[in-house]
Amino acid sequence: MTQTVKAPATKETVKGFDCLHFIDGKFVPSKNGKVFDNINPATEEVIGTVAEGGAAEIDLAVAAAKRALNGPWKKMNANERVAILRRIADLIIERKDEMSILESLDTGKPTWLSGSIDVPRAAYNFQFFADYIRTLTAESTQHDDIAINYAVRRPVGVVALINPWNLPLLLMTWKLAPALAAGNTVVMKPAELTPMTATVLAEICRDAGMPDGVVNLVHGFGPDSAGAALVEHPDVNAISFTGETTTGKIIMKSAANSLKRLSYELGGKNPNLIFADADLDEVIETTLKSSFINQGEVCLCGSRIYVERPAYEKFLEKFVAKTKELVVGDPFDAKTKVGALISEEHYDRVTSYIKLAKEEGGTIVTGGKRPEGFDKGYFLEPTIITGLDRKCRVVNEEIFGPVVTVIPFDTEEEVLDQVNDTHYGLSASVWTNDLRRAHRVAGSIEAGIVWVNTWFLRDLRTPFGGMKQSGVGREGGVHSFEFYSELTNICIKL
Ligand code: NDP
Secondary structure, eight states, X not given: OOOOOOOOSSSGGGTTOOBOEEETTEXXXXXXXXXEEEEOTTTOOEEEEEEOOOHHHHHHHHHHHHHHTTSXXXXXXXXXXXXXXXXXXXXXXXXXXXXXXXXXXXXXXXXXXXXXXXXXXHHHHHHHHHHHHHHOOOOEEXXXXXXXXXXXXXXXXXXXXXXXSSSHHHHHHHHHHHHHHTTOEEEEEOOTTOOHHHHHHHHHHHHTTOOTTSEEEOOOOSTTSHHHHHHHOTTOOEEEEESOHHHHHHHHHHHHTTTOEEEEEOOOOEEEEEOTTSOHHHHHHHHHHHHHGGGGOOTTOEEEEEEEHHHHHHHHHHHHHHHHTOOBSOTTSTTOSBOOOSOHHHHHHHHHHHHHHHHTXXXXXXXXXXXXXXXXXXXXXXXXEESOOTTSHHHHSOOOSSEEEEEEESOXXXXXXXXXXSSOOSEEEEEOSOHHHHHHHHTTSOSSEEEESOSSOOOTTSOBOOSGGGEESOBSHHHHHHHHEEEEEEEEEO
């Protein structure tokens, strides 16, 4: 049976896109035939069905991945592997428009965004890690005249790649490319809400010449379903998981039974620290993005905005005015800056925090409601809240939507104290033209990534991950290979 993926030229032709599992080189339905509906969050229409996998499909996928570890993939030399990874990148670029449409239909994000970031970055992830293997070395050590030691890299084995719904293709390829480059075989479990680009990605891997069983894909739900079966499976050697902190804790418990290697990219409640000497126009332009891009559904979004008091009023006035200009609506309209939230459940969760903000004494300065003229779709106006402090749940908990709080501060010490008073530690951005302060503050924030006078500027060689409950481990550049490969030290007595 083949998958029903046919290059859809427009959003209309996507109706009836049925997502099947991809196991051992073939697209297959669930053994029990179960499917669930895939909903477009911007229209609330059903756009296709998704095969609902469970333990049976996970067993088949893991068995295929395990067999493939000793198949043609292992026997290929680095040049042959690199050629396949490069072909995957080329095919993603070839199918860029189609993938951007699918990503926007699944997530509700604007097509200019999926077309300019998600899909090109997916291709670049493969190009980058294909190049990276050429520079990869392992250590060797001379032990006086007694012995020499050298380390060799080998794959970890079968790796589970589990992803959330906000950046489905970008994040899946961020894991898949290095996992494959390091010689592993994989089972991908995309979020149930965003199955389409993962399905095309599996097809692309097949078309690029990937041997059967190396890349497997099982759709389905997380708890008590495909996700749980995958993390519990004794033949899975490592799990790369991106998602909520609470899910990460559950997975860690299941993975403990077979002591799997884990890489975690989890939730965040990231601060922006804006000092009065920063260039205000630059600050506003970037803060609009760090607050509302992708409907605020990016783990790196800065949702706690701290502004030094002398700049507070001016910042707020300009920030609110620019936020009101953001067009919310149809992801397929080029004017749209903010699309639809991912689902009804998530819309209810995000808006419950707006209600809570009022109960906690906050003021909704702009936004806070569904924009006029929409009776379908999970649209929400970008929302700015003031008047809250660190004791409030709205300031402490991850909302993961287009909702930010703005809080004034007086001193560097005071703001650092507030910023670090959280169990999250993913990212932060600092805005100042004072060189010494920039270094001092950046080095004092408890976060895995700190940007100075910018946001979300990524060099894929750099370590990516979170501190505290925002993550475990780092990926990116050599750090990805530290996770996706095992080192064996060989000691030779002289
Ligand atoms: P979830 O944790 O709910 O889900 C993530 C993935 O895990 C989904 O595929 C989900 O399946 C699956 N899953 C859920 N429960 C289990 C389980 N018990 N066992 C195995 N798999 C399971 O996250 P969301 O999808 O809601 O994504 C939003 C979160 O992701 C936010 O907290 C955000 O901060 C974080 N994130 C972090 C990033 C980072 O780099 N630090 C980047 C992007 C997002 P299903 O969807 O089918 O339930």
